[in-house]
Amino acid sequence: DAGVTQSPTHLIKTRGQQVTLRCSPKSGHDTVSWYQQALGQGPQFIFQYYEEEERQRGNFPDRFSGHQFPNYSSELNVNALLLGDSALYLCASSLEVQGSYNSPLHFGNGTRLTVT
Amino acid sequence: GNSVTQMEGPVTLSEEAFLTINCTYTATGYPSLFWYVQYPGEGLQLLLKATKADDKGSNKGFEATYRKETTSFHLEKGSVQVSDSAVYFCALSKWNDYKLSFGAGTTVTVRA
Numbered sequence: 001d002a003g004v005t006q007s008p009t010h011l012i013k014t015r016g017q018q019v020t021l022r023c024s025p026k027s028g029h030d031t032v033s034w035y036q037q038a039l040g041q042g043p044q045f046i047f048q049y050y051e052e053e054e055r056q057r058g059n060f061p062d063r064f065s066g067h068q069f070p071n072y073s074s075e076l077n078v079n080a081l082l083l084g085d086s087a088l089y090l091c092a093s094s095l096e097v098q099g100s101y102n103s104p105l106h107f108g109n110g111t112r113l114t115v116t
Numbered sequence: 117g118n119s120v121t122q123m124e125g126p127v128t129l130s131e132e133a134f135l136t137i138n139c140t141y142t143a144t145g146y147p148s149l150f151w152y153v154q155y156p157g158e159g160l161q162l163l164l165k166a167t168k169a170d171d172k173g174s175n176k177g178f179e180a181t182y183r184k185e186t187t188s189f190h191l192e193k194g195s196v197q198v199s200d201s202a203v204y205f206c207a208l209s210k211w212n213d214y215k216l217s218f219g220a221g222t223t224v225t226v227r228a
Contacts, residue, residue, distance in 0.1 A: 042218030056214040107159040
């Protein structure tokens with residue numbers, strides 16, 4: 001049973017560029033959340049997708065956008081990259097029918113983005 | 117808003133020592149509380165959770181009790197092993213909120 005898979009594992013970009021990160025949820029899961037984890041910090045919620053719609057967003061600018069596909073996989077796009085966007089980006093999946101309040105999140109290993 | 121404050125690390129212990137990581141939270145109502153663990157090179161994993169006051173979550177020898185009167189959810193283990201070396205995150209969620217709010221994490225290193 002495959003867990004949450006993310007690609008690529010590492011990425012180096014230049015300021016001003018755009019990046020797309022990809023996530024495949026755990027088999028059977030239908031909800032995908034994205035988190036940003038800066039070095040030495042806890043993960044910060046970016047947004048959550050369910051039924052191909054963004055249903056909640058954290059305190060991140062519009063440069064951060066996403067998409068969920070019919071097979072529940074998801075992409076995170078970041079435009080006009082800043083040095084401060086350097087972080088580990090985590091994808092987490094869960095099963096909506098269990099209720100988001102208590103539904104345990106299953107995390108991928110993350111994509112390490114470095115902006116130079 | 118909702119927030120979690122956890123004990124700063126790093127924490128270094130010898131095998132078989134007692135581990136406590138303090139976690140306090142700020143939230144209205146009755147959040148669910150979680151401990152997640154991140155082993156080296158791996159993704160975050162749920163360690164344990166508690167959904168109401170006085171609940172005790174437990175897993176792999178770790179325990180944490182949801183104390184509403186002190187707004188705390190401290191993690192404890194009576195006898196740690198080298199394999200417990202990891203980063204531990206306290207987190208909370210609310211019934212009307214889809215996100216987890218995490219603490220900054222506590223790095224624990226257990227020496228043989």
